[in-house]
Amino acid sequence: MADYEFxxxxxxxxxxxxxSWEPDPEVRKAIVMGLVGTIVGRA
Amino acid sequence: MxxxxxxxxxxxxxxxxxxxxxxxxxxxxxEVIWWPLEYAGVKLYDVVDDPVALTKAYTQFLDxxxxxxxxxxxGLAHPIRVYDALGSSxxxxxxxxxxxxxTQAELDLMTADEYDDLIADYQGFMYNVMPRRNYKALQxxxxxxxxxxxxAAVALKTHNETNRLLGEAIAAKEVVPLNPMFGWPLAPSFFxxxxxxxxxxxxxxxxxxxxxxxPEKVNAVIxxxxxxxxxxxxxxxxxxxMSPIPASWTIYHSECFLNNQQFDELFxxxxxKIALPYMEKGAKYFLKGEGLFLNxxxxxxxxxxxxxxxxxxxxxxxxxxxxxxxxxTLATGINMDLLKTGTKQQxxxxxxxxxxxxxxxxGFIFSPQKPLISSYDVSVENLIAVYEFANEYGRK
Numbered sequence: 001m002a003d004y005e006f007x008x009x010x011x012x013x014x015x016x017x018x019x020s021w022e023p024d025p026e027v028r029k030a031i032v033m034g035l036v037g038t039i040v041g042r043a
Numbered sequence: 044m045x046x047x048x049x050x051x052x053x054x055x056x057x058x059x060x061x062x063x064x065x066x067x068x069x070x071x072x073x074e075v076i077w078w079p080l081e082y083a084g085v086k087l088y089d090v091v092d093d094p095v096a097l098t099k100a101y102t103q104f105l106d107x108x109x110x111x112x113x114x115x116x117x118g119l120a121h122p123i124r125v126y127d128a129l130g131s132s133x134x135x136x137x138x139x140x141x142x143x144x145x146t147q148a149e150l151d152l153m154t155a156d157e158y159d160d161l162i163a164d165y166q167g168f169m170y171n172v173m174p175r176r177n178y179k180a181l182q183x184x185x186x187x188x189x190x191x192x193x194x195a196a197v198a199l200k201t202h203n204e205t206n207r208l209l210g211e212a213i214a215a216k217e218v219v220p221l222n223p224m225f226g227w228p229l230a231p232s233f234f235x236x237x238x239x240x241x242x243x244x245x246x247x248x249x250x251x252x253x254x255x256x257x258p259e260k261v262n263a264v265i266x267x268x269x270x271x272x273x274x275x276x277x278x279x280x281x282x283x284x285m286s287p288i289p290a291s292w293t294i295y296h297s298e299c300f301l302n303n304q305q306f307d308e309l310f311x312x313x314x315x316k317i318a319l320p321y322m323e324k325g326a327k328y329f330l331k332g333e334g335l336f337l338n339x340x341x342x343x344x345x346x347x348x349x350x351x352x353x354x355x356x357x358x359x360x361x362x363x364x365x366x367x368x369x370x371x372t373l374a375t376g377i378n379m380d381l382l383k384t385g386t387k388q389q390x391x392x393x394x395x396x397x398x399x400x401x402x403x404x405x406g407f408i409f410s411p412q413k414p415l416i417s418s419y420d421v422s423v424e425n426l427i428a429v430y431e432f433a434n435e436y437g438r439k
Contacts, residue, residue, distance in 0.1 A: 006185040008170045011192055021193050022200065031196050034203065038125055038195075039174050041243045 012036060050217035053111045054288060057219060061290075061327055061372040062349050063405040069398065069437030071430065072112040072221065072374065074354075074414035076120055077142045079104050081418035086140035091123060094205040102212045108430045112219040114329060114354065114374070114410065115292070118206035121145075124198035129191055130179030142417040151176040153244045155253065158260040161244070165267045173244070221352070221408075222292040222329035230282050230291040230321035230328075231275045236268035237261065237309045241297040251300055265309075279320040290352065291321070292329040299334025311342045322350040329374075332356050340367045355412050364401055373401055376409040377429055382421040387428045394429055398436055409433045 016032040019025075056066035080087055083100035090097040097119075121134045121143050137144050153161065153173065161168045175181050180191030213220075240261065241250040253261050277285055298310050318328050329352045337358050343351050344367070351371035355363055360375040367373075376397045381390055394409075401407035415421060 004171055004175070006188060008174055008181065008188075009166075011185070011189055014189065015192050015196060018193070021197055027200070028196075031199050031203070034122075034199050035125070035192070035196060038122060038199070039129065039178060040169050041239060 008039075050219065053217065053219045057112055057221065057288065057408065060405050060408050061352050063372075065403070065405050065439070067439050068111070069402055069433070070111040070219075070408045071109065071433045071437065072114060072408060072410045073108070073110050074114045074410070075104075075117070076414050076416045078415035078417060078420060080141045081139070082423065087123070087136055087143070088140055092201060094201060094208050097205050098208040098212055101209060102216075105213075105216050105218070107427060109434050110218055110430070112221045112408070113213065114221050115331060115414075116206075117213045117218075117220065118209040119202060122199050122202035124202065125195045128195040128198050129181065131177055133177060137417075139417060139419075147242075147246055150246070152246045152249070155245075155249070155257065158257065158264070162260070162263045162267065165264075165271075219288060221288060222290045229276065230279075230289075230326040231317055232291050233293040233314045233317050233328075235296075235298070235310045235313065236265040238296045239268060240264060247297075247300075250297065254301075254305060269313075279324045279326075282321055283325045289325050290327045290329050291318070292331065293318070294331040295333045295336060298339065299332075299336045303338065306339055307342070311339070315345065318350075319346065322347050326350065327352055327372075330354065332358075337362060337366060343367060343371055346371075349406070352408070354410055357412075360397065360412070361400065368401060368406060370406075372406045372408060374408050374410040375401070375412055376407075376433065377411050379411060379413045379420055382411065382425050382429065383419075384422075385425065387425055390425045390429050391432045394433055395436060398433070402437070409437065 012032055012035065015021075015035075016025075016028050019028070022028045022031065052067070053070065056068050057070045059066040060070055077087065079101045080090070080097075083103040085097075085100040090100055123134055123136060123143055126132070126134045132146065133150055134143050134145055136142070157168075157172075160172070178191075180195075181188050237250070237254075240253065241247060244250075245253060250261075283289060293314055295310075298306055301309060318326070322328070327350050331354055333356050335357050340353070340363060343353070348370050349372065352374055353363070353367070353371055354374040360373060363373060363375075377390060377394050381393055385393075398407075398409075411421075413420075415426075
């Protein structure tokens with residue numbers, strides 16, 4: 001597999017910990033989970 | 044969830060009808076996707092960023108069309124702004140301004156040579172190879188990708204808020220979700236793992252070719268997907284007490300293209316393994332059928348009587364009724380071609396024939412054979428006439 005500049009899983013983890021777009025950690029977790037479903041499908 | 048008398052009556056009628064007891068009223072249902080916005084004269088792109096305005100428009104049809112239940116989810120199926128933020132055209136708003144279309148042909152899919160990469164590192168392939176191919180925003184720098192993901196997350200928040208408001212609005216109307224996709228503990232739903240290859244990774248044509256040319260690779264991927272399944276949220280023993288409507292769901296995607304042996308291996312046997320323990324405790328499974336699939340119906344006699352609620356797609360319901368109508372519930376009653384092109388009287392005559400044939404003894408709930416997607420799907424005049432008739436004729 002190619003050597004990528006970033007790992008999407010790490011980016012999504014960072015997004016889950018980033019309170020600049022949503023203060024509630026539970027909401028962030030649910031949204032990121034939804035993003036995974038949208039982007040990745042069955043992870 | 045509403046607890047009013049009307050809601051309770053509707054639940055009772057659904058449980059009675061799907062348990063082969065004649066209900067006080069044959070439940071009348073619908074599955075809608077984008078059509079409600081067309082009914083309200085609103086374009087998706089005008090309201091997609093405004094959850095309140097979208098909810099108001101989307102639920103307007105409920106003022107004119109009475110329904111007892113809905114199937115699948117009541118809300119927006121695809122977060123179109125998420126795809127926009129990530130630079131993907133796989134879902135986009137059609138020229139009518141409202142209908143969202145899926146364009147699998149434009150996807151850069153997995154090649155046959157890449158099965159080994161997928162099998163060797165499933166998670167890495169799913170997270171880092173496929174998304175980069177089909178989401179332009181993930182092809183650039185880390186900073187650009189992160190900014191796009193953040194924008195997509197904000198868009199998804201708006202999308203989820205819209206669906207939350209839609210859920211509240213439909214609950215306020217005391218309409219029953221037949222097979223809730225969220226909201227309370229469920230018996231596990233079932234989506235055949237092969238459909239991941241069919242829908243997302245290899246595409247319709249190549250996934251079906253792979254079944255013949257490289258079945259060992261297909262099976263290896265299915266084994267990986269199965270090994271990653273989340274455990275069921277509720278045990279069969281606890282399930283019935285926790286679910287007001289004892290229904291979960293399954294769906295056909297590739298299934299109508301499979302031969303009988305493939306269907307058994309890829310869908311029916313794994314479905315039975317998951318669903319049967321819950322069915323033995325009283326669960327019912329809503330099958331959202333797609334395509335032509337009369338050849339698959341005989342299998343369902345292996346399951347407990349009354350444990351399936353089957354919505355037909357292109358098949359003739361009268362033929363389906365001969366095969367399985369004494370054993371499982373059919374959700375049918377009007378086909379979309381007739382709703383679109385027939386006269387009002389032809390539509391009502393057809394609906395009456397369905398009620399007269401399928402209704403006695405229970406095992407019948409009324410539903411169009413397809414979801415309402417775009418304004419071109421139905422004649423509104425016919426639709427309103429049909430629902431007025433069905434709501435009246437199905438009462439004892």
